[in-house]
Amino acid sequence: MAVTFRIYRFNPEKDAHPHYREYEVEPQSGWTVLDALRHIKDTQDGTLAFRRSCRHGICGSCGMTINGVNRLACETQIATLRSRKIEVEPLRSFPVVRDLVTDMTPFYDRYETIQPFLITTKSPPTDRERLQSPEDRRKLDGAYECILCGCCTSSCPSFWADKEFLGPAALLKAYRFVFDTRDEDMGARLRIVNDKHGLWRCHTIFNCVEACPKDLNPTWGIAELKRGVIRQRV
Amino acid sequence: MIEHTHDVVIVGAGIAGLYTALETSGAADTAVISKIFPTRSHSTAAQGGTNAALGNMEEDSWEWHFYDTVKGSDYLGDQDAIEILVREAIPTIIELEHMGVPFSRTPEGKIMQRPFGGHFSQFGKGPVRRSCMAADRTGHAVLHCQYEQCVKRGVRFYNEFFVMHLVVEDNVCRGVIAIDIATGELHLVRARAVMFATGGYASVWQINTNCLANTGDGLSLVLRAGLPLEDMEFVQFHPTGLYPSGILVTEGARGEGGQLKNDKGERFMEKYAAAKMELAPRDIVSRAEQTEINEGLGIHGEARVYLDLTHLGKDVIMEKLPQVHELGIKFAGIDCTKEPLSIQPAAHYSMGGIPANSDTQVLADEKNTPVVGFYASGECACISLHGANRLGCNSTLGCAVFGRRGGKSIVRDLPNIRHSGVSEEHLKAAEAEIEKVRSGSGGETIAGLREEMRRVMSQGCHIFRTREGLEKAVASIRELQKRYDNLQIEDKSRGFNTQILEALELGHQLDFIEPIAVGGLAREECRGAHWRIDFAKRDDEKWLKHTLAWKTADGIRLDYKPVSITRFQPEERKY
Numbered sequence: 047m048a049v050t051f052r053i054y055r056f057n058p059e060k061d062a063h064p065h066y067r068e069y070e071v072e073p074q075s076g077w078t079v080l081d082a083l084r085h086i087k088d089t090q091d092g093t094l095a096f097r098r099s100c101r102h103g104i105c106g107s108c109g110m111t112i113n114g115v116n117r118l119a120c121e122t123q124i125a126t127l128r129s130r131k132i133e134v135e136p137l138r139s140f141p142v143v144r145d146l147v148t149d150m151t152p153f154y155d156r157y158e159t160i161q162p163f164l165i166t167t168k169s170p171p172t173d174r175e176r177l178q179s180p181e182d183r184r185k186l187d188g189a190y191e192c193i194l195c196g197c198c199t200s201s202c203p204s205f206w207a208d209k210e211f212l213g214p215a216a217l218l219k220a221y222r223f224v225f226d227t228r229d230e231d232m233g234a235r236l237r238i239v240n241d242k243h244g245l246w247r248c249h250t251i252f253n254c255v256e257a258c259p260k261d262l263n264p265t266w267g268i269a270e271l272k273r274g275v276i277r278q279r280v
Numbered sequence: 281m282i283e284h285t286h287d288v289v290i291v292g293a294g295i296a297g298l299y300t301a302l303e304t305s306g307a308a309d310t311a312v313i314s315k316i317f318p319t320r321s322h323s324t325a326a327q328g329g330t331n332a333a334l335g336n337m338e339e340d341s342w343e344w345h346f347y348d349t350v351k352g353s354d355y356l357g358d359q360d361a362i363e364i365l366v367r368e369a370i371p372t373i374i375e376l377e378h379m380g381v382p383f384s385r386t387p388e389g390k391i392m393q394r395p396f397g398g399h400f401s402q403f404g405k406g407p408v409r410r411s412c413m414a415a416d417r418t419g420h421a422v423l424h425c426q427y428e429q430c431v432k433r434g435v436r437f438y439n440e441f442f443v444m445h446l447v448v449e450d451n452v453c454r455g456v457i458a459i460d461i462a463t464g465e466l467h468l469v470r471a472r473a474v475m476f477a478t479g480g481y482a483s484v485w486q487i488n489t490n491c492l493a494n495t496g497d498g499l500s501l502v503l504r505a506g507l508p509l510e511d512m513e514f515v516q517f518h519p520t521g522l523y524p525s526g527i528l529v530t531e532g533a534r535g536e537g538g539q540l541k542n543d544k545g546e547r548f549m550e551k552y553a554a555a556k557m558e559l560a561p562r563d564i565v566s567r568a569e570q571t572e573i574n575e576g577l578g579i580h581g582e583a584r585v586y587l588d589l590t591h592l593g594k595d596v597i598m599e600k601l602p603q604v605h606e607l608g609i610k611f612a613g614i615d616c617t618k619e620p621l622s623i624q625p626a627a628h629y630s631m632g633g634i635p636a637n638s639d640t641q642v643l644a645d646e647k648n649t650p651v652v653g654f655y656a657s658g659e660c661a662c663i664s665l666h667g668a669n670r671l672g673c674n675s676t677l678g679c680a681v682f683g684r685r686g687g688k689s690i691v692r693d694l695p696n697i698r699h700s701g702v703s704e705e706h707l708k709a710a711e712a713e714i715e716k717v718r719s720g721s722g723g724e725t726i727a728g729l730r731e732e733m734r735r736v737m738s739q740g741c742h743i744f745r746t747r748e749g750l751e752k753a754v755a756s757i758r759e760l761q762k763r764y765d766n767l768q769i770e771d772k773s774r775g776f777n778t779q780i781l782e783a784l785e786l787g788h789q790l791d792f793i794e795p796i797a798v799g800g801l802a803r804e805e806c807r808g809a810h811w812r813i814d815f816a817k818r819d820d821e822k823w824l825k826h827t828l829a830w831k832t833a834d835g836i837r838l839d840y841k842p843v844s845i846t847r848f849q850p851e852e853r854k855y
Contacts, residue, residue: 051632057773057775059773059774059775060773060777061427076524076525080496086726087778088725088726089725089727091770092726092769092770092771092779093770093779095776095777095778096778097316097320097493097564098492099316099320099322099492099493100320100322100324100325100491100492101491101492101525101527102325102525102527102607102610102611103606103607103610104324104325104417104420104603105316105319105320105321105322105324105491106319106320106323107320121610123610143462143775143776144773144775144776145776147776151855154317158431161432162378162428163428163429163431163432164379164380164425164428164430170378173374174374175334175373175377175378175383175390175391176377176378177385177388177389177390178385178389179385179387179389180384180385180386180387180389180771182385183382183383183384183385186382186527189422190382190414190417190421190424191417193319193324193420224378226382228380229380249551265324266572268513
């Protein structure tokens with residue numbers, strides 16, 4: 047059963063404007079959108095550019111907008127899209143480098159802004175790991191699994207409207223550290239995110255929750271941070 | 281050509297490369313070059329855990345870990361290096377936790393550990409919980425933490441730069457040449473010390489667990505620089521690649537109690553390793569599965585067997601194997617809490633690679649002469665930690681311990697290494713190589729050659745090998761290398777030209793598969809993952825030695841060097 051892939055193309059060396067090209071593919075059983083893209087590049091159009099690596103949803107390279115929804119191409123089974131026409135575009139609102147490749151610098155910059163690393167002042171025990179109870183460790187579930195794919199931030203209308211908004215991924219990463227009982231500078235991080243371009247730009251639209259291919263819930267993490275800011279404790 | 285100068289240049293940003301960067305960046309001008317954004321490195325896909333004899337859940341000892349690793353290597357591992365691996369495992373894992381890795385925790389708050397294949401207590405008795413885990417996302421947890429630490433320390437990255445030429449002259453390494461993928465421009469990066477941490481190569485087989493970026497580039501560049509590769513014929517086939525994709529299902533699933541079954545519902549490991557069953561080392565389990573499949577006992581006669589987790593219960597699976605559960609549903613449509621997963625052996629890991637000593641200095645010959653200013657760690661290196669077969673969770677460990685150790689080693693050596701000149705011929709060679717590929721308008725396609733290469737390797741260089749099969753493979757590889765000169769390149773652009781990158785990667789793969797096949801053809805014995813069924817057993821008298829392979833104008837030249845045996849004399853290897 048043939049499926050038409052309508053793919054966003056833009057090569058700044060050749061094209062004045064972005065345009066779309068259509069490719070016919072006969073997907074084999076179990077094929078993902080990434081399988082189809084690789085097949086198109088291998089057999090129909092070697093100029094198609096896209097990022098990919100692990101093929102199983104852990105590296106975060108292949109975030110794209112597929113039939114209007116942000117997904118990982120490698121995890122999107124063609125059959126589940128239930129459509130003979132599949133439109134593939136680069137993640138919204140990041141500058142396009144070429145075809146489906148976006149410039150992720152704005153995304154990585156925001157991640158770096160929230161100080162994404164454990165901050166400690168007390169020396170750890172010399173011969174042993176720091177202890178952390180399983181209950182405390184569970185607080186990191188739902189945040190540490192983030193693969194930095196960009197699907198959430200790119201789907202967020204607040205991010206589209208406010209170029210300084212930290213965005214769901216960076217804020218969920220801030221949650222990961224604020225709520226890690228081993229971290230010792232909750233105050234510093236809460237000060238960074240307690241900003242009109244930080245936590246308060248989240249208007250609980252929930253596009254990020256829909257978009258996350260790892261089923262994470264940035265809106266929840268942001269709400270926990272807001273509560274932390276208001277109470278000045280977590 | 282644009283030029284940069286640094287003291288230390290690290291190629292590859294996985295667990296090994298980033299640990300080196302964390303060690304050197306405080307002491308020297310360091311730059312990390314990676315062809316993909318660092319957290320996309322394949323270390324992130326490691327699932328089960330990283331070994332250290334912490335003894336958090338039951339008694340354990342680095343000496344038992346030492347014995348297990350040596351025996352697991354089928355006695356080809358260098359014991360002086362392995363002793364360092366298992367002893368330094370303990371402070372290294374503790375340091376990782378101090379950096380912030382979100383390990384799973386025991387009720388007492390210590391790092392949780394799980395059993396894994398090949399790891400036993402008291403020199404080979406019962407399974408022991410040695411693998412330090414973060415659910416089944418340990419690689420992801422460790423790599424992201426290391427990258428976060430690099431951000432904290434302001435480590436300099438050249439991201440999406442593809443290193444395609446290594447500059448070594450008169451046994452001194454002087455730097456690398458890389459393509460800035462975004463623009464297509466070539467950059468010369470001079471360094472006093474270069475560390476290769478470029479990862480594995482298993483994507484040259486049809487069914488493999490590897491990511492598409494794992495094209496073993498560092499291995500080819502070393503061959504082209506006139507240096508040897510070591511033990512290339514030893515490649516690990518992981519027993520549990522998901523069927524049909526080959527996507528990794530962690531050995532931790534068997535560690536938690538998962539069982540392997542054939543079409544008759546039998547736990548067939550009883551026939552092959554009656555004592556250790558599913559927790560025997562990977563080479564033994566993969567051979568067992570392949571034998572069952574070859575004898576028609578695969579599920580419905582197909583090339584797959586069952587990994588049954590249903591008896592573990594949903595709670596255990598969701599807490600300890602959540603990613604396995606997710607992968608089963610997304611890539612095979614199977615909920616492993618309700619039905620068994622179909623799995624098959626999948627090419628996974630390279631035991632061989634760039635020869636290096638336990639200070640990670642790259643070695644130029646069978647006398648172990650170090651190359652000045654050149655280092656290697658992680659999967660691309662052969663130190664040799666894993667000999668003829670690697671135990672699970674020892675790779676992420678090797679990356680961490682020797683990435684760290686390599687960094688310390690570089691800092692120690694730097695005062696005695698100065699910058700050396702780079703002759704024009706290297707710049708010209710790099711430019712010529714790219715132009716040759718770009719201008720390609722022959723009859724061969726990248727995909728066509730790549731599929732052919734995978735077919736050749738899967739037929740001639742697989743789990744069970746014969747002289748005839750390997751001879752055919754060697755001849756086919758040489759054919760493919762010639763056909764590579766006739767590539768068709770459609771994309772002539774400069775910016776983000778992934779077709780040229782794929783062509784260069786294919787060229788690298790066609791280089792290093794030759795020593796795999798030639799080394800395998802020469803080694804007439806069964807040891808670890810290299811199984812010559814025309815020889816039926818291990819031959820310590822003739823073959824207890826490491827293979828070294830050079831690429832010359834007349835083909836691959838082989839030589840050998842001794843194995844370091846310090847504590848454990850080779851014995852019969854039974855499980």
